[in-house]
Amino acid sequence: MEAAAQQILTVFFVLLVLAFTAAVGWMVFHAPIRRVAAWNQSLRGRFFPAQEYQRQILTRSFDYYRQLNFRDRLRFEQRVRQFLTDKEFISRGELPITDEVKTLVAACAVQLTFGLPPVNLRHFRKIILYPDAYYSTINDNYHQGEVNTAGVIVLSWKHFLQGYRDPSDSRNVGLHEMAHALLIENRTRYNGEYNFLDEKKLADFRAYADLEYQRMQAGKSQLLRDYAQTSPAEFFSVAVEVFFENPESMAVEAPRLYQSLQDLLGQDPRRMQFRRRPDIKGC
Numbered sequence: 001m002e003a004a005a006q007q008i009l010t011v012f013f014v015l016l017v018l019a020f021t022a023a024v025g026w027m028v029f030h031a032p033i034r035r036v037a038a039w040n041q042s043l044r045g046r047f048f049p050a051q052e053y054q055r056q057i058l059t060r061s062f063d064y065y066r067q068l069n070f071r072d073r074l075r076f077e078q079r080v081r082q083f084l085t086d087k088e089f090i091s092r093g094e095l096p097i098t099d100e101v102k103t104l105v106a107a108c109a110v111q112l113t114f115g116l117p118p119v120n121l122r123h124f125r126k127i128i129l130y131p132d133a134y135y136s137t138i139n140d141n142y143h144q145g146e147v148n149t150a151g152v153i154v155l156s157w158k159h160f161l162q163g164y165r166d167p168s169d170s171r172n173v174g175l176h177e178m179a180h181a182l183l184i185e186n187r188t189r190y191n192g193e194y195n196f197l198d199e200k201k202l203a204d205f206r207a208y209a210d211l212e213y214q215r216m217q218a219g220k221s222q223l224l225r226d227y228a229q230t231s232p233a234e235f236f237s238v239a240v241e242v243f244f245e246n247p248e249s250m251a252v253e254a255p256r257l258y259q260s261l262q263d264l265l266g267q268d269p270r271r272m273q274f275r276r277r278p279d280i281k282g283c
């Protein structure tokens with residue numbers, strides 16, 4: 001009996017030592033591992049600069065890129081290349097996955113995250129593209145895009161392009177889905193890309209989002225379309241669309257909401273002028 005009790009005590013002690021070692025190990029190595037992961041990511045971008053064909057596609061078709069200065073264009077190209085290093089594109093239907101498709105989807109993600117430290121949305125390894133809106137059995141409806149927490153971004157290519165063809169209608173399904181992916185990535189711990197959004201700035205955005213939500217409910221604001229009221233995540237995605245496509249109106253109608261998004265994303269789209277429509281072959 002005494003031997004059994006001693007055995008249990010030994011096992012308990014060993015478990016305690018293991019738990020303590022794991023806790024200390026996490027505290028000591030967590031931050032350096034994240035730093036090395038971020039350094040590795042920026043290094044990959046430096047060693048794999050964009051190729052000429054990507055530069056041509058961006059110059060021809062991506063207004064945001066065209067308005068950057070030389071130095072920022074290089075940084076944008078690196079991020080596009082970086083984004084594409086670990087992504088698998090899957091075509092559903094007849095849509096060919098061309099360099100143009102890949103480059104523009106990557107450019108959309110980079111546009112959203114350009115004011116942040118490099119964010120690759122690493123959790124989202126698969127990007128599924130349909131030629132047009134696709135039928136979803138989940139809610140018995142046609143979708144233009146969606147993001148799932150298993151790490152998949154789904155887009156209708158037709159609607160993705162429409163989002164950029166009219167740069168001021170507050171509709172951009174690419175930015176909408178990337179915004180969903182950004183919030184999920186920010187909560188995803190395993191891959192080193194975690195908690196990169198400033199917590200205080202995120203809290204500020206949520207507070208002003210709440211106020212805007214109340215104004216919408218009271219019928220006092222039509223800045224965001226009704227769909228924003230579906231959930232906090234949808235509110236963020238719809239707000240991101242308006243932030244990039246109608247920054248002037250947003251800054252006037254909901255200045256604190258605009259400022260909080262500007263602070264959170266580290267950029268001010270009012271400085272950009274999205275005038276030219278993308279010139280994309282075959283569309």
Ligand SMILES: [Zn+2]
Pocket residue numbers: 176180233234237
């Ligand atoms: Zn959504």
